[in-house]
Amino acid sequence: MKMVTAENVCYTYWKTVEQADGTSAQKEVNALCGVSLSIEKGSFTAILGHNGSGKSTFAKQINALLIPTEGTIWVDGMCTSEAGMLWEIRKKAGMVFQNPDNQLVATVVEEDVAFGPENLGMPPADIRKTVEDSLLRVGMTEYAKAAPSHLSGGQKQRIAIAGILAMKPDCIVLDEPTAMLDPGGRKEVMETLHRLNKQEGITIVLITHYMEEAVQADQVFVMDDGKLVLSGMPKEVFSQVKRLKGYGLDVPQVTELADALRQEGVDLPADILTVEEMVGALCRLQSTI
Amino acid sequence: MIRDITLGQYYPADSPIHGLDARIKLLLTFIYIVTLFFVNGLVGYVFVILSLAAVIRVSRVPLRFMLRGLKSIVLIIIFTGLINLFMTPGERVIFQWGFLTLTMEGVLFAFQMCLRLVLLIIGSSLLTLTTTPIQLTDAIETILKPFARFGVPAHEIAMVMTIALRFIPTLLDETDKIMKAQQARGADFDSGSLMERAKSLIPILVPLFISAFRRADELATAMESRCYRGGEGRTKMYVAKMKRKDYQAVLLGVVYIACIFALRYAVSAGIPFFV
Amino acid sequence: MSITINHLTHIYNAGTTFEKKALDDVSLEIQDGEFIGLIGHTGSGKSTLIQHLNGLVAPTSGEILLNGENIHQDKNRLKEVRRRVGLVFQYPEHQLFEMTVYKDVAFGPTNLKFSEDKIRKNTISALEAVGLGEEYYDQSPFDLSGGQKRRTAIAGILAMEPEVLILDEPTAGLDPKGREEILSLIQEMHQKRKMTVILVSHSMEDVAKMAERIVVMHQGKVVMNGTPKEIFSCVEELEKMGLAAPQVSYVVRALREKGFPISPDIFTVEEAKNALLALLPHNS
Structure with missing residues (x-):
């Protein structure tokens, strides 16, 4: 079953630019051109790309915050271009944004988590239950009465995730959720996402420019200049170190080291992504001597 | 840095006053302020002061917190006192100096006005000291709701208040960072002429406004993606329910109003003890 | 210039x-x-520390000496x-405010009451140092990309001729x-202009590549x-503080546990490559 299917999605908008003579003109920007992909239900998908590659624009398409100017996107069979399905789509595929400060609405954590269910018009007793449940699932129960401004970046992002969970979605789209966090916060958020995916089967679509975060994904898409340029399993994608660097992506140090050694004629597999794999491969080589 | 705005002046304590429904507290405070202007005569004021003292006692908020609210308006109180002291016409002249005339009526009236102001401030700080801004916001929303059909945007007002409370700490923090960043570039905010000082605010205000607009834009997108579409069809996680003690408080309020007007009647009827 | 805390x-x-x-x-x-690398997780005190060094925040106790002179001795x-x-500062958005890139960079030297001539000279040379050519002078700083904004912010400081x-x-x-x-811009400032540099970062890889000495808070x-070699050979201690060493240090540590004769103080890809090539069979 497909959670998201995109068929030849294009997104074009007009941007006002100031010209040298002081007048302004309209310039056409092609943020997405002909993106086709599909995301399985229950999968963990990473979409990689550098700043301005179109990956965030694509994320907003899944949440129907933007509608394709050409082509179609279906979210669990619902077409985003069709009027009337909007709220159902947003409920089905919730979205978490980059800046943790700019997506929390209320002054108390539990009130914020309740914001979505309140908008959906859930009965109060159900709201209290789903809020409690969602906070538990992101491990933030003890902060239910805290003020968001007192929390760390990683904790704020977990609250934002809880706020989406409270709406009982099947899919969560996260637009660079770790870009503004320190390593500790990044780890908290990534662990939460993997747990939700593995234990509850929630489809995760992670938009990021950190390759490390994509290593454990089921499938990876790489975007550049509004186009889909690479796709496949992490191992297939990440073995193309040169190409990835060309798209302005960060390659993990181990992958880079493996690539450098391969260039020198060391017989290493092309799909090394983690420290363990690297060490294992080197040990096997050593024992052949 | 700045004290947490989400708590406002809230003084956390476990008292019957803290536990009251915020709507009831808001209503009672409103009644208290209105009736304050019907009080006259010594006995009337003594009654109000004693009632207020009793409520403060029950609230378990230390008196100095109440008085702190007065500090900021001490000038207004003095000014009101002086104006009334010398501007009240009267016959029982105490002394006269040039155009200034001090009369017995003036002294009494000025005293009364100052007393009313002080009682008003203490009474309303009692509300904010025992109620969090969030509870107040919710209370205002429910109280305004019946007026929605007359075009009062009850939900919108409450939403604006909530978002303001949520973002004030963030923006204060940001202002601090911007000021430091500009100071690191040699900006000087506290010297020079008035004009220069006003100009030195530009490097703070421009980044702050740009950031605030960006935040507003992102927040709007985030709210939309969480299915926000105005107040219609919205439910609340907590629905305030009137409890037994809330009804008791209302009853006490009614008794209080009755006493105030009884005392006022006693004064105007000229019953000797009450004049 | 030496700094003593x-x-x-x-x-x-x-x-x-x-x-x-x-x-x-x-x-x-x-x-x-x-060239100092200052690391520590959020809330470790590193931001407070650097704000003391230029007197933005005053110490509760203790002193900061620049070339032996207490910075708070004379408020003027x-x-x-x-x-x-x-x-x-971290976010250039916190300081860019002028209509044009040029004016924004000139803000610092103007505050310092430099002469017109010197303001122009410093502004142009600072913009040149960060690689923003004349075509950027009249652009609005808000229309720049993230990297360009950051370079403008750095130019704004460089124009004040800091040491x-x-x-x-x-x-x-x-x-x-x-x-x-x-x-590479920071590296150039350090090497060509002989500036003292303190780099605060979460990225161990960056710090490892550039700093001569690392301070952990x-x-x-x-x-x-x-030195980086000393610091990154203590992977356990770093992890206890919620920090991590560069990925290569983990590979090196695991290899040593497996009996590889590899030096424990290797932490960059280049070093690891060379060390491993000496140990492994390859055909080149």
Whole structure:
């Protein structure tokens, strides 16, 4: 079953630019051109790309915050271009944004988590239950009465995730959720996402420019200049170190080291992504001597 | 840095006053302020002061917190006192100096006005000291709701208040960072002429406004993606329910109003003890 | 310029219930022309520390000496201290405000009341140093890309002719290309202009590549202070503080446990490549 299917999605908008003579003109920007992909239900998908590659624009398409100017996107069979399905789509595929400060609405954590269910018009007793449940699932129960401004970046992002969970979605789209966090916060958020995916089967679509975060994904898409340029399993994608660097992506140090050694004629597999794999491969080589 | 705005002046304590429904507290405070202007005569004021003292006692908020609210308006109180002291016409002249005339009526009236102001401030700080801004916001929303059909945007007002409370700490923090960043570039905010000082605010205000607009834009997108579409069809996680003690408080309020007007009647009827 | 920090303690909201000790008896010596990497997780006190170095925050106790002189001795000279110790904050959005890139960079030197001639000279040379050519002078700083904004912010500090350059997370949120540009710019300032540099960063990889000495902060204290080789060979201690060593150090550590004769103080891809090539069969 497909959670998201995109068929030849294009997104074009007009941007006002100031010209040298002081007048302004309209310039056409092609943020997405002909993106086709599909995301399985229950999968963990990473979409990689550098700043301005179109990956965030694509994320907003899944949440129907933007509608394709050409082509179609279906979210669990619902077409985003069709009027009337909007709220159902947003409920089905919730979205978490980059800046943790700019997506929390209320002054108390539990009130914020309740914001979505309140908008959906859930009965109060159900709201209290789903809020409690969602906070538990992101491990933030003890902060239910805290003020968001007192929390760390990683904790704020977990609250934002809880706020989406409270709406009982099947899919969560996260637009660079770790870009503004320190390593500790990044780890908290990534662990939460993997747990939700593995234990509850929630489809995760992670938009990021950190390759490390994509290593454990089921499938990876790489975007550049509004186009889909690479796709496949992490191992297939990440073995193309040169190409990835060309798209302005960060390659993990181990992958880079493996690539450098391969260039020198060391017989290493092309799909090394983690420290363990690297060490294992080197040990096997050593024992052949 | 700045004290947490989400708590406002809230003084956390476990008292019957803290536990009251915020709507009831808001209503009672409103009644208290209105009736304050019907009080006259010594006995009337003594009654109000004693009632207020009793409520403060029950609230378990230390008196100095109440008085702190007065500090900021001490000038207004003095000014009101002086104006009334010398501007009240009267016959029982105490002394006269040039155009200034001090009369017995003036002294009494000025005293009364100052007393009313002080009682008003203490009474309303009692509300904010025992109620969090969030509870107040919710209370205002429910109280305004019946007026929605007359075009009062009850939900919108409450939403604006909530978002303001949520973002004030963030923006204060940001202002601090911007000021430091500009100071690191040699900006000087506290010297020079008035004009220069006003100009030195530009490097703070421009980044702050740009950031605030960006935040507003992102927040709007985030709210939309969480299915926000105005107040219609919205439910609340907590629905305030009137409890037994809330009804008791209302009853006490009614008794209080009755006493105030009884005392006022006693004064105007000229019953000797009450004049 | 040398910086000496003596028993520096800073307490926020002293005497209230929100009291927090941000710096706890920190003593540190920074030599003229050094390149220091300052690391620690959020809340470790590193931001508070760097804000003390140019007098933006005053110590609760202890002192900061620039070339042996206490920076708070004469309040009128604080501006001079801020000129000599240039501090670039994390988000350029917190400081860009002018209509054009040129005017924004000129803001610092103008505040310092430099002569018209010197303001122009400094502004142009600072913009040149960060690689923003004349075509950018009249652009609005708000229309620039993330990396360009950051370079404009750095130019704004360079135009004040600082002797020490402190950068708070200068590469956070940038993509690899933008990051590379900023890092090589900092390297150039250090090598060509002989500036003392303090780089605050979460990225161990960046710090490992560039710093001559690394200072690790934890809970308001300086807990480690040494060369990158010394610091990154203590992977366990770093992890206990919620920090991580560069990925290569983990590979090296695991290999040593498996009996590989590899030196424990290797932490860059280049070093690891060379060390491993000497140990492994290859055909080139």
